[in-house]
C-alpha cells in the first residue's frame with residue numbers, strides 16, 4: 544500500500560524550545576495507524592504541524608504525493624485531510640445538526656453567498672447538506688440528540704460530534720487526537736467500533752491514544768514518538784517489546 548501521508552524531517556519549535564526534532568513517518572492508505580508516546584512527546588504538536596495549524600520550521604508534509612507543507616487547514620480539508628481535537632470545539636448554542644451543517648458548508652465551491660442566496664440551486668444544495676448531516680448523525684448514532692445544543696451532550700457524545708464534523712468534509716484521512724479520552728468504557732468501545740466502520744468505508748485513520756488496549760485492538764502499524772522524534776514503528780507487539788520504547792515510557796511516564 545502507498546503512503547497517503549508522509550512526513551519527512553519535520554521540525555518545529557516554540558520560543559527557542561525544539562518540540563519536533565526531525566519527525567519521519569508515513570501513514571499508509573487504508574490503515575488505522577496509531578501514534579503513541581509519553582506525555583509531552585509532541586504528538587498533538589505533530590498533528591498541528593501536519594494539519595496546518597502550526598507552520599513547521601523545516602521538513603516536509605506530503606499528502607497523496609503533493610507537497611502540502613504549511614498549507615492552511617481549510618485548504619488541507621479540501622484535499623481530504625481533517626483533524627479532530629482532544630477537547631471538542633464548537634459553538635455552545637448551536638445544535639448537533641447545526642454544527643454538522645456548518646462544517647459541511649466549508650466545502651469546495653461552497654461560498655457563504657451561495658448558502659445565503661435562496662436560488663433553487665442553493666436550496667437544493669442546502670437540502671443535500673441537511674441530508675448528509677442527518678445521515679452522519681445516524682451513522683454515529685446521534686439521531687436522538689440531533690436537535691439538542693452541544694452543551695447538553697455527554698462528553699462522549701461531544702467526541703462523536705467532533706468525529707461527525709470531520710466526516711462532513713468527506714475526508715480521505717482523519718487525524719484523531721484522543722477521541723476516547725475521558726469517555727466511559729462502553730462509549731469508548733462504541734467510538735472504537737465507529738472508527739473500524741469508517742476505516743471499512745475507505746477512510747484512512749491516524750489515532751493518538753494513551754489507552755494501550757485500544758491501540759492494540761485498533762491500530763496497525765503503531766508509531767512511537769518520544770521527545771519530538773519517531774522512535775520505532777511496527778505492530779503493537781513489536782513496538783511494546785522494543786527496549787527503547789520501554790525506556791521512553793519508563794523514563795517519563797510510569
Ligand SMILES: Nc1ncnc2c1ncn2[C@@H]1O[C@H](COP(=O)(O)OP(=O)(O)OP(=O)(O)O)[C@@H](O)[C@H]1O
Pocket residue numbers: 557562580581582583584585586587588589
Ligand atoms: N502552543 C504552544 N506553545 C508553547 N509550547 C507548546 C505549545 N504547544 C505545545 N507545547 C509544548 O510542546 C510539548 C509537546 O506538547 P504536545 O501537546 O504536542 O505533546 P503530546 O505528546 O501531545 O502530549 P499529551 O500526550 O500529554 O497530550 C510540550 O512540552 C508542550 O508544553
